[in-house]
Amino acid sequence: MTNSRHLVHQSDTHEEERYRVDPRYGVEAEPDGDDYDGEQLDLADRQSLRRVVGLSTELEDVSEVEYRQLRLERVVLVGVWNTGTAxxxxxxxxxxxxxxxxxxxxxxxxxxxxxxxxxxSTYIGSGKARELRDVVASTGADTVICDGELTPAQLIHLEDVVKVKVVDRTALILDIFAQHARSREGKAQVALAQMQYMLPRLRGWGQSLSRQMGGGGSGGSGAGGGGGIATRGPGETKIELDRRRIRExxxxxxxxLAEMGKSRSTQRQERKRGAVPAVALAGYTNAGKSSLLNRLTGAGVLVEDALFATLDPTVRRAQSSSGRAFTIADTVGFVRHLPHLLIDAFRSTLEEVADADLLLHVVDVSDPDPEGQIAAVREVLQEIGAEKVPEIVVLNKADAADPQxxxxxxxxxxxxxxxxARTGEGVDKLFAAIEADLPRPAVEVDALVPYGRGDLVARVHSTGELLSETHLETxxxxxxxxxxxxxxxxxxxxxx
Structure with missing residues (x-):
């Protein structure tokens, strides 16, 4: 195999040897020998496309294969590794x-x-784009998905080379959001994000979308005379018309969304006026936030083993062990490289996190990289101005996690x-931690409340911090x- 076409399958290379990651180069190195200086790969080898093992989702059951071939796109994934380890x-x-x-x-x-x-130009370079075209042809794929956000030029040029549809990570996440949005607000937020993404990527095919009706210029024929008869005068190209309609x-x-945001803001203000502390669930997608909400409140919201199953925020009431009431809001999950336009579109929803009195940062501790999840979530929290909200890290899925x-x-x-959240392990400790971290009411009172004003006593129990209670004759x-x-x-x- 030559360097000009070096497409390496990891499981087929040096099968009988064991390797470690050399932090200087990000390449695999042989551990044997004190003087070994890492596997010295040629430049072309280091920059070649490397297959990632275990990504195929092909099925063995014939009936299921036939069913899924009718409805599923067949995709090849491609990523550029420019930071971190392999x-x-x-x-x-x-x-x-x-x-x-x-x-x-x-x-x-x-x-x-x-x-x-x-x-x-092509995200992975023209030579590697041609290699990718061969991979697409050999697998029978109809779509290429890139692990990054492509510029309009990269999208066009890569599509021209591989000859199939090219989608980037942002468009993929937008598609998932569009499938999962249920409420009017959620659908509007997704639609806004999709239009923001689509606007700079509009393009026409040939002359069919270039109906020039303006810019007549100084008359005449040929190159200096504009588009000729019926093309001069006021007007705009088809793409310009589409862009104007999208902007409108x-x-x-x-x-x-601003009107719907006012309603959500009013609800938050009412809760604050009632002195009910607000707790928000935040975390990586599929970390188990909805399951935890159900365990804490019995809410019965949708729980699904899928990314971004929850887009619409759910607010439920809960009670601490001492009887103090508080609300818990379930919010949209985060992910690495969450598109900024989604953060902007979902800002009114994410305000549930930024305005909370306490944040439950839910982490899937059974995930291979829980530290990466935490870093990605905290990056988004900083973007929405929620980095100063008091935080409890909830290490969820303890029943499936590695003890180390x-x-x-x-x-x-x-x-x-x-x-x-599945078995209920540790929930009592979580309730105790929530109660300890909830904001304490500001004013200490000592009052003898008549028995006819039991409503005030009830309000003390639900919204205050009871220090002592004594029943007297009066x-x-x-x-x-x-x-x-x-x-x-x-x-x-x-x-x-």
Whole structure:
């Protein structure tokens, strides 16, 4: 095999030898021998496309194969590895494979190219693009999915080479969001993000979408005379017309979302006025946030083993062990390289996290890279201004996790609680941690409340922090910490 066409399958290379990752080069090196300086690969070898093992989702059951061939796109994945280790690059491509399957695709193959930066023309370079075309032809794929956000020029040029549809990571995530959006607000948010993505990528095919009706110029024929008869005068090209219509629709959608955002903001203000603390669930997609919400509140919301199963926020009421009420909001999951336009479109939804009094950062501790999940989520939290919200790291799926990973994560995250939303393990400890971290009411009161005002006692129990309660002949003696509104209502009953 020559360097000009070097497509390496990892499982076929040096099968009987064991390797480690050399941190200087990101290539595999042989551990034997003290003087060994790593496997010295040629430049072409280091930059070649490398297949990632285990991404194919081909099925063995004939009936299921026949069914899925009717509805699934057949895709090849391609990524550019320019930072980190080979293991991290492959983990990113495996996540892309999971996203592709969630979108309803059948993953046939996956390749990675090592290069300093994506090629500005074809993402992976013209030579590797031709190699990718051969992979597409040999597998029978009808779509290529790139593990990154492609510019309009990269998308066009790569598509011209491989001769099949090319989709980038952003478009794939948008497609999943479009499939999972259920509420009016969620559908509008996804539609806005899709239009923002589509606008710079509009292009015509040949002359069919280039109906020039303007720019008549100085008359005459030939090159200097514009488009000739019936092309001069006011007007715009078909693409310009499409862009204008998209911009107008985006403006309408933004106005609609602003109105829906006002309603959500009003609901949050009402909860704050009622002195009910707000807790928000945030975390990586498929970390088990909805399952945890059901375990904490009995909400009965949708739980599905799929990426981005929850897009529409769900707010439910819960109670601490001492009887103090608080709300828990389930929010959309995050992912590595979450597109910025999605963050912008879902900003009103994500405000549930930014405005919360306490954040439950749910982590799938059974995942091979829980640290990577935490880093990706905290990056998004910083973008939406929620990095200063008090945080409890909830290490979920303890029943399926490796004990060594659990021990490592507990050392890494000192303010963490280990739970299993499926079995209920650790939920009591989580409730105790929530109660300890909820904001404490500001005013301490000592009041003798008449028995006829049991409503005030109930409000102390649900929204305040009860320090002591004594039943006397004339009423109930309450010593508690409450909010300013309730303190004013209890003022007339202040104990002597």
């Amino acid at each position: 293991a991290e690059a492959e983990a990113s491509l495996r996540e892309l494979a999971a996203l592709a399957e969630t979108a309803g695709s059948q993953v046939l193959d996956g390749v990675i190219q090592r290069r300093e930066r994506p090629d500005p 629709k985006m403006a309408r959608t933004r106005r609609e 990973t659990v021990a490592r994560m507990l050392r890494r995250e000192p303010h963490a609680v280990l739970v299993s 009423g109930t003696r309450i010593v508690a910490r409450v909010d300013a509104t309730l303190a004013a209502a209890l003022g007339e009953f202040a104990a002597a």
